[in-house]
Amino acid sequence: xxxxxxxxxxxxxxxxxxxxxxxxxxxxxxxxxxxxxxxxxxxxxxxxxxxxxxxxxxxxxxxxxxxxxxxxxxxxxxxxxxxxxxxxxxxxxxxxxxxxxxxxxxxxxxxxxxxxxxxxxxxxxxxxxxxxxxxxxxxxxxxxxxxxxxxxxxxxxxxxxxxxxxxxxxxxxxxxxxxxxxxxxxxxxxxxxxxxxxxxxxxxxxxxxxxxxxxxxxxxxxxxxxxxxxxxxxxxxxxxxxxx
Numbered sequence: 001x002x003x004x005x006x007x008x009x010x011x012x013x014x015x016x017x018x019x020x021x022x023x024x025x026x027x028x029x030x031x032x033x034x035x036x037x038x039x040x041x042x043x044x045x046x047x048x049x050x051x052x053x054x055x056x057x058x059x060x061x062x063x064x065x066x067x068x069x070x071x072x073x074x075x076x077x078x079x080x081x082x083x084x085x086x087x088x089x090x091x092x093x094x095x096x097x098x099x100x101x102x103x104x105x106x107x108x109x110x111x112x113x114x115x116x117x118x119x120x121x122x123x124x125x126x127x128x129x130x131x132x133x134x135x136x137x138x139x140x141x142x143x144x145x146x147x148x149x150x151x152x153x154x155x156x157x158x159x160x161x162x163x164x165x166x167x168x169x170x171x172x173x174x175x176x177x178x179x180x181x182x183x184x185x186x187x188x189x190x191x192x193x194x195x196x197x198x199x200x201x202x203x204x205x206x207x208x209x210x211x212x213x214x215x216x217x218x219x220x221x222x223x224x225x226x227x228x229x230x231x232x233x234x235x236x237x238x239x240x241x242x243x244x
Contacts, residue, residue, distance in 0.1 A: 032156050040156065040223040046216045050086075054103045055212055058083045059110075059123075063204035066120050075120065076111040083107040106130075120200045124191070124207055135184040138177055145170065147177035149222050157228070168229070176222035183218035186210070 032045050046052055058079045066075035083104040106126065114123040141148040145164070150173030154163050163169035187210050194203040 032152050034156060040153075040219060042216045042220050045219050046212050052212050054083070054086045056208060057086075058103070058107045059204065059211075060208060062123060063201065063208075067201055067204075072114065072118065072120055076115060076123070079107055079123075080104070080111055119198075121195055121198055121203060124195065124203055127207060128188070128192070128195075131184055131187050135181060135188075138181045138184065142174050142177050142181070145174070147173045149173055149176040149180060149226065153223065153226055172226040176226035179222045179225060180215075180218045183214050186214070 033041050043049070043052075047055060061082045062075040062079035065078045066072065069075070083106075087101060087104045110123045110126045113125045114120060116122070138148055141151075147170075150163055150170070151161075153173065153176065154160060159169070163173060190210065191203055191206055194206060
């Protein structure tokens with residue numbers, strides 16, 4: 001007897017069980033949620049106003065001061081100081097230590113790379129490494145048929161992991177994940193030539209423009225591309241209809 005669409009066999013459900021809790025935790029910690037219009041809250045997905053500021057300002061301060069003074073030390077010190085201010089603010093508010101330290105650790109590592117070589121362009125090496133790690137994880141998730149955006153959006157849409165047993169939904173989430181893969185790959189295509197050409201100012205500007213804005217755009221397009229196409233495929237409660 002065949003299984004109804006949208007349900008899974010006991011065997012397949014058992015196979016998913018080792019991943020279910022991890023997937024749920026991953027989705028909850030991502031901060032992804034729906035806005036009042038039923039669409040993904042892109043601002044929240046990007047970390048909110050504060051998260052965006054913590055992500056953008058240290059690099060922007062480094063770029064601005066290095067461009068004006070041509071002093072690597074001034075730019076690096078100002079960048080670390082900016083990140084430190086955000087970290088102290090989080091500590092004062094008694095936020096989790098890992099969350100408070102995450103931002104400044106990244107900036108310190110970037111500064112270390114740059115100071116070690118004496119090259120301003122190497123401030124951006126850590127970003128290339130992180131971008132590559134995310135790109136690799138997204139690619140692996142697609143090829144093993146556990147697309148990361150399915151794990152995230154599946155819980156936001158109240159689908160849980162049921163989408164894995166619906167071929168149309170699995171294809172949709174794999175396509176959505178490919179959209180984000182394209183965004184991460186595009187960063188390499190645009191920024192690596194600038195790095196090797198030692199175009200620090202252009203590299204810094206593109207790093208800012210292709211950081212949070214490109215990531216948010218990718219998430220939004222992926223959300224639209226993966227929206228359920230029929231009522232039967234959507235598991236969102238009736239009182240909160242899917243409007244995307």
